[in-house]
Amino acid sequence: MNTTRPPLFAALPVTCVLTFALLSPAAQAQKKGGTLSIGMEAEFSGFNPAKAKIFNQNTITPASSVMETLFVFEGKQIVPRLGLSFAQGDDRLSATVKLRPGVKFHDGTPFDADAVVAHYAWLLAPETGINLSVIAPVKTVEKVDEMTVRFVLKQPWAALQSALASEHLVNFILSPTALKNDPEGFHRKPVGTGPFVFKEWQAGDRIVMERNPDYWDPKLPYLDRLIYRVLPDGNTRYQSIKSGQVDIGRMDTANHVLDAKKDPKLKVHEYQGSGAISWNFNASKEPFNDPRVRAAVVHSFNTKAMLDTFFLGTTVATTDLLGPNSEWFCPKLNWRGYDLAKARALVADVGKPIRFQLVSTNTPAGRRQAGMVQQFVKEVGMEADIRLVEQSQNVRVGLSGDYQMDVWRFSDIVGEPDVALAYYFGGENGAPVSRHDSSKVDAILRKARAETDKAKRKAMYCEVAQIVSDEAYQMIPIRVTYYAIASPKVKNVPPMLNSVIRTRSVWLEQ
Template identity: 35%
Template structure:
């Protein structure tokens, strides 16, 4: 099936970078129909109306992927495959993309899925009146209707990466029923309707979300499961214990001790995905004392990132000097990293001439607390006092997006192309630039990365960009983006954990 014009096939392949190894589940035998699956995730859900939720954590993407679909998908090797769209074709310069939609698809309420549905979804997110922060992630100007099964994406400039960007499930790309959102108003956020493999049944806050098999799903062979429950279990040790006991059959996991234990347990299977992006520590450049570059550089040089990552992750997560990671295909010979240099940091603090006190906001989880304690200890060595502020994940996101923080924990999620995240996080006009960073040269380089059809120019721009970001010490790269899930050994068919999401439209249980 023709997904791209010949001219853009190479461009899209290059934009994807080198596919990282994915330890997804190999089928044990023919899939078995029936059964119920329970997934344990890290946090409760922000909600399922992207306007009201603002962002989707990987926990929310896991749940939302039950109910919603994307236009395209990526297989475990990074190849584009059709989903709601059968193909996406660009014009000569990539400023317009035409999506041909799959016929016969229906929303869970029986409404036909058409090009108008696509236009309504994306145009709602792009409408400035809705103040949706996530619109910075995709460079779409508007979506128009060609005919019932033809959606036309008008871009803000040339864009080679759109189909790959739309293939990853995110707060932007998972298509909702705007008709239902308009009819239900605020209630839609807790009662979503989509075209996905499962139909939403209930959501008990901080307890569980339940979805049941969609008998009219467009992929007639799927899903295999009758029922899926997603349970927020913020304590990773309790989450792991529930898996071992059999109360849940799949968990998202990032606690190194549990991953190491699981690899030794014959009843469990560890899934791993090495993606682009990074675990990061954003610094708010608009808040004192971090509005002073000397203080930010001192913080950067005080943090023993590689030693800390080795301890916290038991060497499961290497640390790089940029947020791209090898899977992006962007390899910079010179990143301009400041390196670990506590003596130089002390001199910068002395030059600043005032006591430095910081508050670090983290998730109230073992992972969040442990990372904050390591940060606190490193800062103490150079005379920086750090108070740790643990909050639930929903609150952390809210405070970050409103710039109500000094230091926080975050993640640049794994995407098939680095443009959406880099542009959203660091362009001065982006509503998701929650560090308040403003640098004209960075803006210029980000535009090259977004619009150039020359892959070498894009890579050069991103390497020049990282030297500036590292010198300005805006965000600190604290770990690589490697996602893990652990399953009971009778669980099969879970694909690569892109973006940390556990997707189960093709999952099944052996007897």
């Protein structure tokens, strides 16, 4: 069944998505206690993967506090969580994971091999209806002993551990008891092994969690309580941080970041990852079933104008998919960019009027950004109508295919990029978001999965990146630099991928 996939990390299409950089490494004595209030950009999508279908950043943030994965990325390193070790089989068609002993879910269910096998068996069942692109090469998961499982693969796959470390909805291990007993209730009240226990969700307002007193790491968490506040308006969110009503939050305009940098009562956390602002073209619909139209839009996009006037110098242009801070950066790509002459020539070659609808988020930043794109394409002879949707709904617009061009975000990537490249641009396990012909990409990624030489795999990934640009599958002109604004009392905020606030080791100076 060829169904459209959700974006890899449930990418909310914000214009200046925010995350966090390392604080000063100077030694500080962590303090226990206190409540951390976190300003969120949109409503949460719910926590039963089969019902939610997608975990956006606003959902992954609280999900990562209550549920855990086998492994996780800290910076660029994969570190243990519920899994202690990873060993690939000699035939490269399986891998064994040793599990952390002595862990229990919040409802008292033991975390063991049976729980992990039950989790992935449920996910892999066809009737679940969950998109499995992130773990598509996994055939089954078997119990070896009480605390060991084996992942059996359909083909050799170098990216398996990277995939398992991805905080995607399929990798958060759920309590099999809670899910079986009340799947509807689980959607509103998740049960995991994490450092915080879910308490309540007031729709449109907040999620509340409290410290897990039985967490397997006795040193953590430091905080007693978490409150995730739904504050979609960026000005309201910023003023809430300035006034102390919220301790930390993300902004969607550069003005807030620049203003906060001048305020001694605020701390700005900054991190440039490999993510990027992007726009999807729906290649299954006119006019974007014509690659000349897609390329014309890309060449019409005045990156410098948007960087100077919208982002105010707070981020940079892209030259490839991943960026120079990624070990998978491809510096020699012939990356499509601003070129009015090429854009006008392509429009002339099409030889008929080009008009399309651009979907953007109904926020001040989203409206302004859409207006700039509208002017860019008009300059080369195309017309764009703007359709505004609520930010929390824009991802679902993309999933349904109810768009011609839609603002999006290419996810931050660490570890093997096969996971994201297959998810966004491959089609073996569901139509890519942009609904393009993925045969070229699929063929290269199949070879890369079987390749043991890392340098050769990188060359193949760069080949995929070049195809993305050549075929103009998406418009990816601007690198995301992540920002968060916080009270200085918020300590130990790590460098976060994909704007997700992970609270496991955050503490408050009170």
